[in-house]
Amino acid sequence: MSNKVLVTATINDEEMSFVCEPRQSLLEVLRDVLNLTGVKEGCNNGNCGACAVILNGVLVNSCLVLGVEINGATVTTVEGITPREGLHPLQQKFLEDAALQCGICTPGFIVAAKALLDKNPNPTEHEVRYWLAGNLCRCTGYDKIVRAVLDAAEVMRAEKQPA
Amino acid sequence: MQAFSYIPARTISEAAEILAREGDQARCLSGGTDLIVFLREGRRSAKVVVDVKGIPELNQLSYSPREGLTIGAAVPCHRICDNPQIAAAYPGLIDAVSLIGGTAIQGRATLGGNVCTASPAGDSIPVLIAYEATCVVASRNVTRAIPLEKFFLGPGRTVLQPGELLVALKLPPPRPGSGAAYLRFIPRNEMDIAVTSAGAVVVLDESRTHFAGARVALGAVAPTPLFVPEAGAALAGRPVSDEAIEAAAQAARAAARPITDMRGSAEQRKHLSYVLTRRALLKAIERARAA
Numbered sequence: 090m091s092n093k094v095l096v097t098a099t100i101n102d103e104e105m106s107f108v109c110e111p112r113q114s115l116l117e118v119l120r121d122v123l124n125l126t127g128v129k130e131g132c133n134n135g136n137c138g139a140c141a142v143i144l145n146g147v148l149v150n151s152c153l154v155l156g157v158e159i160n161g162a163t164v165t166t167v168e169g170i171t172p173r174e175g176l177h178p179l180q181q182k183f184l185e186d187a188a189l190q191c192g193i194c195t196p197g198f199i200v201a202a203k204a205l206l207d208k209n210p211n212p213t214e215h216e217v218r219y220w221l222a223g224n225l226c227r228c229t230g231y232d233k234i235v236r237a238v239l240d241a242a243e244v245m246r247a248e249k250q251p252a
Numbered sequence: 253m254q255a256f257s258y259i260p261a262r263t264i265s266e267a268a269e270i271l272a273r274e275g276d277q278a279r280c281l282s283g284g285t286d287l288i289v290f291l292r293e294g295r296r297s298a299k300v301v302v303d304v305k306g307i308p309e310l311n312q313l314s315y316s317p318r319e320g321l322t323i324g325a326a327v328p329c330h331r332i333c334d335n336p337q338i339a340a341a342y343p344g345l346i347d348a349v350s351l352i353g354g355t356a357i358q359g360r361a362t363l364g365g366n367v368c369t370a371s372p373a374g375d376s377i378p379v380l381i382a383y384e385a386t387c388v389v390a391s392r393n394v395t396r397a398i399p400l401e402k403f404f405l406g407p408g409r410t411v412l413q414p415g416e417l418l419v420a421l422k423l424p425p426p427r428p429g430s431g432a433a434y435l436r437f438i439p440r441n442e443m444d445i446a447v448t449s450a451g452a453v454v455v456l457d458e459s460r461t462h463f464a465g466a467r468v469a470l471g472a473v474a475p476t477p478l479f480v481p482e483a484g485a486a487l488a489g490r491p492v493s494d495e496a497i498e499a500a501a502q503a504a505r506a507a508a509r510p511i512t513d514m515r516g517s518a519e520q521r522k523h524l525s526y527v528l529t530r531r532a533l534l535k536a537i538e539r540a541r542a543a
Contacts, residue, residue: 091485092255093259094258098284110255111255111256111257111258111301112253112254112255112256112291113253114253114288133292134289134292134293135289135353135356135357136443138354138356141356144359147328147330147359147360148355148356148359149287149359150356150357150360152288153284153285153288153357153360154282154287154288154360155258155281155284155288155301157258157283158281158303158305160260161310162429182483201355201356201509204355205355219442220355221354221355222354222359222442222443223352223353223354223357223443240296
């Protein structure tokens with residue numbers, strides 16, 4: 090029963106059309122159809138956050154969305170957060186603060202942190218930890234990740250200030 | 253994942269017609285945070301997945317002090333938490349909704365789905381029962397209203413008939429002098445399933461010294477979320493006192509009929525029913541007096 094469906098969506102600021110089966114998750118579509126392999130598969134059941142993307146401005150786990158559900162929607166992955174040149178402040182601070190080891194959780198953390206800072210540019214440590222509770226990291230112990238997000242938030246606030 | 257066809261329904265009657273035709277081989281999709289996992293793991297099967305998010309009635313989220321609160325079955329949690337009017341009027345609901353899963357789950361998951369999944373541990377359910385929530389259920393020709401505490405038959409089983417779908421949850425306006433709270437015990441700080449939980453709504457009289465009424469419901473201590481009318485009866489008309497709260501908490505412990513599983517023992521859950529009921533009542537009273 091291969092009933093492929095044509096889907097059109099804005100992905101990382103680019104309008105894209107693709108065909109997928111209803112049973113394919115957004116995660117599968119992003120990785121296997123659109124080659125956006127920054128999105129990672131961790132648990133594939135909504136617990137780990139490695140597949141986090143921003144869908145119509147809202148943080149979601151792409152393993153819990155069907156590809157067919159995003160028709161007409163806007164999706165941002167870690168590839169869409171990365172500037173054309175250099176790194177996003179979150180990426181820069183993750184490097185500087187050594188907020189990653191194996192790296193598989195990192196894109197999910199970057200995307201989740203981006204969604205947080207879009208909503209709340211000046212979060213407390215508690216708010217960062219609570220927001221990121223759905224992202225699992227088995228290497229770092231989280232402290233460096235939280236530090237990196239707070240540091241990136243500071244950089245981003247400074248960038249917004251008129252000189 | 254098993255193959256299925258996907259139909260984005262635009263109206264209640266369109267969705268109801270598919271559900272009537274396909275019976276248990278059709279599944280409603282709203283947030284998908286349960287259904288997609290169930291389909292992937294083979295815990296549910298489906299030939300047809302009916303996406304109900306595009307139906308206007310299921311997306312309605314409205315509150316007025318006279319009409320109360322209507323939560324469309326496909327409204328994601330984040331819309332509820334982000335609404336300051338709702339947060340002020342129904343703080344106990346926000347307690348529950350803001351701890352369902354993590355941020356990314358709340359971006360997608362719906363209370364309609366939480367109710368229809370019918371887990372005994374569903375986090376939104378005890379406090380919704382305490383708030384006297386009613387389920388608005390529609391089929392092709394008929395709409396009926398069911399008190400939430402009568403919606404559940406067992407784990408994963410509800411009173412929904414083939415061809416019926418949940419349209420919305422309706423909560424009456426908060427009564428003057430009322431307060432509410434939801435508490436959950438988990439061994440972590442967040443992102444976990446309740447070992448036991450308690451939702452409470454109290455209504456204090458004009459002097460704020462006596463209970464005019466109260467409703468308590470428990471999670472994860474029975475095959476369904478459990479309404480405990482005995483706890484409310486232990487409070488109604490009594491002075492706000494340690495003795496009355498103690499009696500209500502004991503009634504909750506007596507009503508709980510939990511099992512032992514990987515999350516906790518029956519004995520622990522009995523104890524938690526008592527402790528969480530007492531603390532939820534104290535928090536609800538504090539909020540009622542602050543309002």
